[in-house]
Amino acid sequence: MENGYGKARKWIDDADGMIISASNGLSISEGLDIFADDDAFEELFGDMKRRYGLTCILHGMQARWPTEESKWAFWSRLINHYCLDYRPTGIMNGLKTLISNKDYFIITSNGECHFELSGFSEDKVYEIEGSWLRMRCASACNGTLYPVMEIAKYVAVAERNGSIPSELVPRCPHCGGYMEFSMGLGAYPDKQKAFSDFISNHHNKRIVVLELGIGWRNQLIKAPLMRLVDMEKDYSYISINKGELFIPASIENRSIGFSSDISDAINYLIR
Ligand SMILES: [Zn+2]
Known part of the structure; x- marks a missing residue:
């Protein structure tokens, strides 16, 4: 396992940029479960x-x-x-460390704006479901x-x-x-365009897609990004998803999956 983290960190360090993708697994790691009566x-x-x-x-x-x-x-x-009482978690601070000075784009189905509230640029965060x-x-x-x-x-x-x-x-x-x-989908056409531009500008570059807690059947974010990695031969895919790892064979040699808590995995990656 330790080995996998070292390799993933090297991919990130050597990359020209990152795409971070996230869904409710990340929110739950930050103590927000919109589905639960907890x-x-x-x-x-x-x-x-x-x-x-x-x-x-x-x-x-x-x-x-x-x-x-x-x-x-x-x-x-x-x-x-x-939102107002939110303070950036170790996960968000760790992601900033990993991104360092690289160009990045964040695509998430979470609407609570924790990326933006953690200091990521609003222009680079696409909240695909609003x-x-x-x-x-x-x-x-x-x-x-x-x-x-x-x-x-x-x-x-x-x-x-x-x-x-x-x-x-x-x-x-x-x-x-x-x-x-x-x-709802389509609420932000300019963000959709910004994301398309990011991909066009990073054609043939080394991009790491870092997925945080997206269910394996997700067709909105996960499947399109996996297809993108399949098409772009210098892209790689890192999935952090406890108990729900899924990596298609077509991108297996350019992917690493961690079935782990997001917080633990980020801590290993920033070491
Ligand atoms: Zn009106």
Whole structure:
């Protein structure tokens, strides 16, 4: 195992750039499981479980809330806890060490913006399924994405009993209508383009794709990146995925997999 880490580190050190790919396995390693009704969910949302029948964070993100006031109570509490109070973990700091001065791009299905909040450039992080920190007009009267963070800060303070004062419900600056989160595929065409540009600019270069906790059947991020590595003969693939390693035979000789906790694996890699 030790050997594998040494080899992976050499690939990274020798690379011209990195693509980091991540999904909910990374979030879980950072203490955020949007699918779970666990102790953390009970502590943060226990009252909303009983008041609204909330079953997990994902449920709250996709729920039809009875009012805008309750919707914003949920979202502001979520953002306050997992974004405003977030401090970069050892995983994020380790990734910065590995990237060093290389060019990089990050593609993730996680919406909580932990990469951005850890100091990675916003322009180089593509949240493919949307972000918790951008909102848009629910009537789509204009295409602008508005920041949510500052609003969440004062809204969360005003929240009482799973609701917020009506006058604090965010409104579209153009039409005065309600706002929604910018979630879903295709929410960020410019990020899609930035990622395509990164790949075009690194054709025939040495790129390491470092995958963090993406389920083996994932077709959104994992399968396309594996096909990319297959096509680009100087690309290599490192997968950190406890209990769910999957590497196709076509890229086996340019891949290393670690069935390990992400945090442990990053610690071994930065040694
Ligand atoms: Zn509007």
